[in-house]
Amino acid sequence: MVSEALIVHEPTASRFPVGRIAGWLLLAAILLAFPAFSGAYFVFMATLVAINVIATIGLNITVGYAGLLSIGHSAFIGVGAYTGALMAIHLGTPLIVNVAGGAAAAFLVGLVFGAPSLRIKGIYLAIATLAAQYSLSFVFQQWTAVTGGDRGLSVPRVDVFGFGETGFYYVVVALAALLCLAARNLFRTRIGRAFIALRERDYAAQVLGINVVRYKLLAFALGSAYAGAAGALTAMFLRIVNPDQFTLAASVFFLAAVVVGGQASILGSILGAAFMTLMPEILRAVLELWGPGGTADVAGFLSPLREFIFGALIVGFLVFEPRGLAGLIQRLVGRSNN
Amino acid sequence: MQILEYSLIGIASGGLYVLAALGFVIIYKASNVFNFAMGEMMMFGAYLFFAMTVQLHFGWPVAVIAALAGSVALAVAIDRVLLQRLIGQPVIVLVMVTLGVGSMIKGASGMIWGPDIVQMPDFLPRKPIFIGDILIPGKLAWGFLAVGVIATAFMLYYRFSRTGVAIRATSSDQITAEGMGINVRWIFSLAWAIAGVLAGASGIVIGALNGITPQLGAVALNVLAVVMLAGMTSVGGVVIAGIFIGWVETLVGAYLGAAWQNFMPYLIVLLVMTVKPTGLFGERQIERI
Structure with a gap:
């Protein structure tokens, strides 16, 4: 039985939600004003968090909403990153076009790896995505003429509206907000509902007239497309793409973000991505303060x-708090209302 | 002549995959969980052996027993402490837990033993073995022999012992097995314990050949290809598939280079999935939708 915890909870708003709109406006104002009040480092981290939010939502569509396990998410981020970088280098297209291109490429590659494994029931997608992780790494490393091999590609600087880093921050945050909204609304449509139905019981979904293979494939490819968009943004943001960025450990990172934040929850994806991105930074700061020896030791x-x-977070949350941080917050808020 | 030598080396190194692959299959058969921590369990066994011999100066027979015991304890702990709490949850939750546990073991080993390669004491004879004028490295030959003995013992146990029958009964129909008085939870733990022995043993042999790093677990990903080719559920098929993959891999490595050698297993995985998802010897349990 699938636990009730994973079913989407939709709040019922009976009257005009003044409080909620005020909350959203406040959040928008904070995000808008953030660069003005904080240093370059914080803007950098905030941009990284926003990019990771996009990738985490993608994985959450696949794992949390559709119940398909992907353990090669970073490979699809890589596809988007290389596509975006190549478009920027060779075609000189603007940022948004590169992001769309990265998403489209990852969508197609997702179809290629999803098609053989999603025809069969069971754990095969996990194995196929693991195969994707390594075969795509192989392509990134070996196809030197296009990908630059181990040295990777360096991407020309993007200057958004002449604002530099800050401009990039606004673009990424706006895009992340847009994609959050798109994902949230997706699960109110026929397609999104079909994903959830599949996760709960695929035979029942089939009886209801859902084409199981097509929708599973769509869920996986859509998740990959989000990964591709995030990848293209990463490439344009860090201005370097190399195979080291897209390892199995990176895929475990995003899986941990989904589990920690909360499966099948958009809020959870945001919380999970923020937590996972900031946690290593805090860890490093702590280690440098109290850790043994010099900085070299700390890095090692x-x-x-x-x-x-990362592993402990995945295990701990799955065993003790399967609804993740989002579930935790929901429970706390629920308690205070009573 | 060259190709014959590569072939023999390939077959011997394929033999090393067989043990780990058997570990995958036994857990999958008993409890339907695909254990992504297998490679890390192998690495952990190898590091335990290293700690017992090099760091604590025990003789290698004691060290082997201690390492296998530690490996079994780890495997049973994963099953009892984590997975059995989650029985009844969707399979992907259990599989994610094994992935998380793998990451934990890898991280812990990296923190304890450091990122650099460490060498085990030579307990396998180094002296190369000649067949005609074909040379096989001594360690590889003796490792293959050790693996062969363990794999045979395991298969006899699985085929003929009462507990072996109980595991097979559980795998073919869990509810009926429970009805016939088999303690299914105990069978799960037993399967994990056996996998622990197999993982520890193959970890020690592979570590003895190549040295140990926290990356040793990556071998398990080649083992994945073995398991897919054999068809996930076939114990006998694993032996053939393991040897075949070792052979192909060595030939590819010898003639096309190391990068292709690492890539090859995944090509096989994708090919098997596309052409014949049941693998060569799998039961026809696979459901298409």
Whole structure:
């Protein structure tokens, strides 16, 4: 039985939600004013969080809403990143076009890897995505003429409205907000409802007239497309693309973000992405303060520690709090209302 | 002549995949969980052996027993502490837990033993073995022999012992097995314990050949290709598939280079999935939709 926890909860708003609109406006104002009040480092981190929110929502569509396990998410981010970077380098297209191109490319590659595995019931998508992780890495590394091999590609600087980093921040945040909204509304449509029905019981979904294979494939490819958009943004933001960015560990990172934030929850994706992006930074700060020895030691110790903590977060949340941070918050708020 | 030598080396190294692949299959058969922590369990067994011999100066027979015991304890702990709490949840939750556990073991090993490669003491004879004028590295030959003995013992146990029958009964119909008085939860733990032995043993042999790093677990991804080709549920098929993949991989590595060698298993995975998802020897349990 699928736990009730994973069913989408839609708040019922009977009257005009003044409080909620005020809340949204306040949030928008904070996001808008944020760069004015904080240093370059915080704007950088906020941009990174927003990009990771997009990627996490993509994985949440696949894993949380449609119940399909993908453990190669970062490979699809890589497809988007390389596509976006190549478009920027060779075609000189504007940022938004590159992002769309990255998303489209990842969507198609997702179809290629999803098609053989989603015909069959069971754990095969997880294995196929693992295969995708390694075969796409192989392509990134070996197709030197196009991808630049291990050295990767360096991407020309994008200057949005002449605002530099801050301009990029606004674009990313706006795009993340738009894609959040799109995902939220998707699950009020026939397609989104079909994904959830599939997750709950695929035979029943089929009886209701849902084409199981087509919708599973669509859910997976859509998740990949979000990954591709996030990848193209990462490429344009960091201005470098290389195979080291798209490892299995990166895929585990996003899986942890989905689980920690809360499966099948948009709010959860945002919380999870923010938590996972900021946690290593805080960890490093703590280690540098109280850790043993110099900075070299910290770096060497940090990467296995991070791996351990990512794994522990996945395990801990699945066992003790399957609804993630979103569920935790919902419960706290619910309690205070009573 | 060259190709014959590569072939023998390939077959021997394919033998090493068989143990780990058997570990995958036994857990999958008993409890339907696909264990993505298998590679890390192998690595953990190898590191335990290293700790016992090099760091604590025990003789290798003691170290083997201690490493296998530690590996079994880890496997049973994963099952008892985590997975059995989650029985009844969707399978993907269980699989995600194994992935998380794998990441934890890898991180913990990296913190304890560091990122660099460590070497085990030579407990397998180094002296190369000649067949005609074909040379096989001694460690590889003896490792293959050890693996062969363990795999045979496992298969006899699985085929003929009372508990082996109970595992197979559970895998073919869990509810009926429960009705016949088999304690299914105990069978799950037993399957994990056996997988622990297999993972530990194959980890020690692979570690003895190549040294140990926190990346040792990546071998398990080649094992994935073995399991897919054999068809997920076939114990006998795993032996053939393992040897075949080791052979193909070594030949590809010898003639096309290391990058292709690493890529090849995934090509096989995707090919099997596209052409014949049941694998070569799998039961026809696979449901198309």
